[in-house]
Amino acid sequence: MEQGLQVMYDGTLGFEHIYVINLVHRPDRRFKMEAIENTLGLDFDFFPAINNNDSETLDKYKADLASRHKACYVSHYRVYESIVRNGYNSALILEDDTDFEISISSIISNIHRILPNDWEMLYIGHCTWEQGGPFIGYASGFKLFKSTSPACTHAYAVTLFGAKKLLKELVNLKFPIDLELGEKIKSGNITSYSLVPPAIIQWKSKDNPSDVSPGAEMLSPRLKNSTLHSLGFQEI
Numbered sequence: 001m002e003q004g005l006q007v008m009y010d011g012t013l014g015f016e017h018i019y020v021i022n023l024v025h026r027p028d029r030r031f032k033m034e035a036i037e038n039t040l041g042l043d044f045d046f047f048p049a050i051n052n053n054d055s056e057t058l059d060k061y062k063a064d065l066a067s068r069h070k071a072c073y074v075s076h077y078r079v080y081e082s083i084v085r086n087g088y089n090s091a092l093i094l095e096d097d098t099d100f101e102i103s104i105s106s107i108i109s110n111i112h113r114i115l116p117n118d119w120e121m122l123y124i125g126h127c128t129w130e131q132g133g134p135f136i137g138y139a140s141g142f143k144l145f146k147s148t149s150p151a152c153t154h155a156y157a158v159t160l161f162g163a164k165k166l167l168k169e170l171v172n173l174k175f176p177i178d179l180e181l182g183e184k185i186k187s188g189n190i191t192s193y194s195l196v197p198p199a200i201i202q203w204k205s206k207d208n209p210s211d212v213s214p215g216a217e218m219l220s221p222r223l224k225n226s227t228l229h230s231l232g233f234q235e236i
Contacts, residue, residue: 011043013108015157016088018042021075022096023049029096036100036227044094047082049075063173073177076153077170083163091163094200095154098125101199102225103140110139111195120162121185121192123147125155125200127178133194141224142199147192149182155200165190203228 012018022030030046037044050057052071061074076093083091101107108124114137115122133146150156158166166181169189173180185192201223 127152154202
């Protein structure tokens with residue numbers, strides 16, 4: 001990415017757009033994401049997630065999945081459709097239960113400098129320690145690796161070309177979308193890179209379970225400097 005474009009997209013971390021997938025009935029999560037947005041000077045586009053009870057919408061997409069997993073898949077798939085429809089050259093996709101390194105702008109700015117031009121996906125957050133692929137470079141205390149089989153979908157970026165690929169690749173799913181993405185990456189169908197450790201994590205608490213996998217434990221490591229913690233929210 002050229003320096004001029006990176007400056008232009010400072011509010012979107014060097015990408016052309018940032019989506020935050022948010023369920024309408026979770027204004028509590030939107031409130032925290034807006035606090036992060038305002039504190040870090042970012043520009044979020046809150047994208048309506050599909051409710052697992054919305055059978056009319058879910059029935060339009062073929063996937064042999066439990067309703068919660070299918071709703072997650074369709075929500076992300078619709079973001080890919082939006083990226084292509086709007087012609088965004090790149091976009092960061094976030095779920096609404098994320099926390100950021102407070103220096104995220106500096107971190108991602110430096111990652112852009114070493115990110116190979118062939119990237120189609122970039123995992124800024126994931127639930128696995130992605131260190132199996134080739135080492136690409138080191139920036140701002142973080143390492144960049146070629147992805148092997150990353151898990152979770154709470155913080156990743158895609159290019160326009162990558163979004164077009166995903167619209168073709170992610171049909172008739174048999175497994176949750178994060179596992180399907182991991183398989184596409186592992187097979188070489190998608191070119192992806194992963195940040196280690198993650199600079200954006202997914203948080204959960206006993207009174208705020210995952211909408212997709214209730215009861216699941218938080219697998220992501222803690223952040224070095226949590227934005228939510230700096231804002232006075234209960235430590236997670």
